Amino acid sequence: MALQLATEKWSGEISEVIIGATKDEGGSRKSVVRIGGENTLPFLFNEGKIPNPVCVAFEVWDTAPSDWPECLWRAFGKSLNDSLSWAKKCVEEYKAKILCVRLQSAHPDFADTPPEACAKFIAGLLNAVDVPLVIIGCGDDAKDNLVLPAVSEAAKGERCLIGSAVQDNYKTLVAALSADGHNIIAESPIDINIAKQLNILISDTGFALSRIVINPTIGALGYGLEYAYSIMERARLAALSGDKTVASPFICFVGQEAWKAKEAKSEDERQGIIWEMLSAAALIQAGAGLLVMRHPVAVEKVNKYIERLFQR
Amino acid sequence: MALSGLDIYKLLAKTNCRECGFATCLAFAMALAKKAAGIEKCPYINEEAKRMLEASAQPPIKLLCIGGGEKSFEIGNESVMFRHEEKFHRPCGIGFILDDGLSDAQIKERLRKINKSRFERVGQMLEVNLVAVRQNKSGQRFCDAVKLVAENTDLALVLMSRDPAALKPALELLKARRPVIYPAVKDNLQEFALLAKEYGAILVITCPDLEGLSAAAAQLNKEGLSDILLDTGKKELSDKIWDLTQLRRLPLKRSNRSLGYPVLAVAEEDDPYEEALEAVTYIGKYAGIVLIRGIESWEVLSLLTLRQNIYTDPQKPLQIEPKLYSIGQVDDKSPVLVTTNFSLTYYTVLGEVEASKVPSYIMSVDTEGMSVLTAWAAEKFTPEKITATVNKYGVRQMVRHNRLIIPGYVAVMSGELEESSGCKVVVGPKEAAGLPSFLKNL
Known part of the structure; x- marks a missing residue:
């Protein structure tokens, strides 16, 4: 008797988000990055399509990351002191397909860089590298509401992914990104209902659901990883069952969480590298589409892992 | 899969004789479904119905105890596809492969490290579970290596050999330890099954296709061997994920009995980072035992932490005493x-x-x-x-x-x-x- 496999039929599909715009599309990127678009669970190629490989973005700051552990400073060397050469190193030496820039210096507790200077920095970065950009504010809502619209305008037409919109602060960002043709990151605190609610709020303004990427807020390995893991699995199951309001790809800020862990500050730098790597791998299995990471070795190995996962 | 009260009612005599102590057969059936009564209370049940009821009382994925003594552990009896649906019940065993080509001194040194692989995290002790000895050399060397390993660790043991003549004396040494034998394949199934039965060992069936795996497991079961683990061998990662998903789904969702056993997966790469990434995949996706080669504490600690995360009860966050x-x-x-x-x-x-x-x-x-x-x-x-x-x-x-x-x-x-x-x-x-x-x- 032939064995009847247990194959699921899913009715929903994750939206495909395109980050970056080439010359033909009104931007200046050499290539674009596509995430999402799958209509089955992670890597079950036998019951659906998974058109776009998971993608890793290198995290780059607009200022020297003073609180990064020594292991990361050793990996990048002095380039961490100069954002443009840091970004170029990621693209040229480490073959980054996409960068994630954090405008940390804008934070009132850091340099309190004014919005115009941030916009100028982004324009310069777009000139210096030709990969698509993810752009993150400094984390201070009031300041980000000034900085991000200015940055959005400076990058007009480049179809960046910019964030983050949160439940009680999304309108300013949505309006700016909508006008300048960018994608948006919708951030929720490890809560599927808020993720859904925020997507609805954003799409109610007329912003297309297909331009939203969810940041589910993750914890690193050993630091609450399992909460995000399960929230992502639940959201993904809901999306595949037809709920369009959570059918967005996930972005996971792995580096930022993993390098906070006590284990990542171990004397043996391999402990930190593997901590970032395994956090990423687990989240990939839970459905992550875009990972923001820090250590070049961790990125290299995770990219190889993704390649293995997509080998058929 | 569990039968409903009505399903059970159909199997009963429906005479309402009350000899079971319940007012009606339907009431008795409902009690059976809730496991509030035992089928032996009914004097009129026929053999066929009894067999079906007993089968339905079995968990969809067999509960297996691996190893003997203090370091033995249980796997299987899992009930869900996703941890948020309930929880993953029994953390997978993590073990290390040692080749018999290593010198005695190397084996001892590695075992010393493996035995010390214990880490305390958020108030829980994280421990490794198994050592697998793999035959590359003569049967005599294999047996000597097994002896050395058995003497130097209390962890559960896996014997990796395709040679029954090498396995037999090794099994003889491990009588009280309930070892795992790997791999039984199509061609040696009978012979390996006899060995497993004789020595009370657990047998891993390896077959690349699920159909063959199912047939082999069914055959062994018929012969009275049910301490079985399943394995589909080395494949591309996405194919492994598919196999592991099927081996969880089929018993849970399709009541497939012949595949209702825990799964063993081997993650073995020269590069410890790549090996760990592969192991993460199997730990998250349903493996009951994961064997790796790397014994460095940075690799082991991170994998044990991942296992702890995945197997934490989502309904019951780990708590400490408030004080x-x-x-x-x-x-x-x-x-x-x-x-x-x-x-x-x-x-x-x-x-x-x-x-x-x-x-x-x-x-x-x-x-x-x-x-x-x-x-x-x-x-x-x-x-x-x-x-x-x-x-x-x-x-x-x-x-x-x-x-x-x-x-x-x-x-x-x-x-x-x-x-x-x-x-x-x-x-x-x-x-x-x-x-x-x-x-x-x-």
């Missing part, structure tokens, strides 16, 4: 830090306080295992609750400074807490990582 903890040589000038009783929060704070070398009190408030922000949002971490805890442990009598340090994330409650507790409230850093410099500059 006033003294860290270091405290006195009446030591600072008092307020936090929750969520293990992860407490141990993170504890780690940083220890690192700061500033003797301190940590007052863990009963937030039912919720973290700072979650507990605050759910009103389990309120000024009233903190005040009650301060009073309960007599904090104001133990220190002279009358100061409470609260997490930066709940700075908004400072005023209210000062009022209700009568203490001076100091707002600490948002992240525990900021504690050492905060405490030193206090």
Whole structure:
């Protein structure tokens, strides 16, 4: 008797988000990055399509990351002191397909860089590298509401992914990104209902659901990883069952969480590298589409892992 | 899969004879479905119905005990595809492959390291489970290596060999240890099954296709061997994920009995990073045993931590006892830090306080295992609750400074807490990582 496999039929599909715009599309990127678009669970190629490989973005700051552990400073060397050469190193030496820039210096507790200077920095970065950009504010809502619209305008037409919109602060960002043709990151605190609610709020303004990427807020390995893991699995199951309001790809800020862990500050730098790597791998299995990471070795190995996962 | 009360009712005599003690056959069937009564109460049940009922009472994935003695562990009897649906019940066993081509000294050295692979994390002890000896050399060498390993570790053992003549004397050495034999394949199935039965060992069936695997398992079962593990061998990662998913789905969703056994997966790469990434995949996706080669503590600790994360009960966050903890040589000038009783929060704070070398009190408030922000949002971490805890442990009598340090994330409650507790409230850093410099500059 032939064995009847247990194959699921899913009715929903994750939206495909395109980050970056080439010359033909009104931007200046050499290539674009596509995430999402799958209509089955992670890597079950036998019951659906998974058109776009998971993608890793290198995290780059607009200022020297003073609180990064020594292991990361050793990996990048002095380039961490100069954002443009840091970004170029990621693209040229480490073959980054996409960068994630954090405008940390804008934070009132850091340099309190004014919005115009941030916009100028982004324009310069777009000139210096030709990969698509993810752009993150400094984390201070009031300041980000000034900085991000200015940055959005400076990058007009480049179809960046910019964030983050949160439940009680999304309108300013949505309006700016909508006008300048960018994608948006919708951030929720490890809560599927808020993720859904925020997507609805954003799409109610007329912003297309297909331009939203969810940041589910993750914890690193050993630091609450399992909460995000399960929230992502639940959201993904809901999306595949037809709920369009959570059918967005996930972005996971792995580096930022993993390098906070006590284990990542171990004397043996391999402990930190593997901590970032395994956090990423687990989240990939839970459905992550875009990972923001820090250590070049961790990125290299995770990219190889993704390649293995997509080998058929 | 479990039968419903109505399904069972159809199998009964439907005479309402009451000899079972229930008023009707239907009532008895309902009690059977709830496992509130046993089928032996019915004198008229026929053999066929009895067999079906017994089969339905079996868990969809067999519960297996691996190894003997203190280090034995259970796997299987899993009930869900996703941990949020209930939980993953029995953490997969993690083991290490040692080749018999290694010298005795190398084997001993590795075992010393493996035996020491124990880590305490958030109040739990994380441990490894197995050592697998793989035959590359003669049968005699294999047997000697097995002997050496058995003498130098209490962990459960796996014998990796395709040679029955080598396995037999090795099994003879391990009588009380309930080892695992790997791999039984189509061509040696009978012979290996006899060995497993004779020595009470657990047999891993390896077959690349699920159909063959199912047929082999069914055959062994017919011959009375049911201590079985399944394996589909080395494949591309996505094919492994598909196999592992099917081997969980088929027993749970399609009541497939012949595939209702735990699965063993081997993650073996020269590069320990790549090996660990492969192992993560199997730990998350349903494997009952994962064998790796790397024994370095940085690889092992991270995999054991991942296993701990995946197998944590999502309904029951790890908690610690709420109380006033003294860290270091405290006195009446030591600072008092307020936090929750969520293990992860407490141990993170504890780690940083220890690192700061500033003797301190940590007052863990009963937030039912919720973290700072979650507990605050759910009103389990309120000024009233903190005040009650301060009073309960007599904090104001133990220190002279009358100061409470609260997490930066709940700075908004400072005023209210000062009022209700009568203490001076100091707002600490948002992240525990900021504690050492905060405490030193206090």
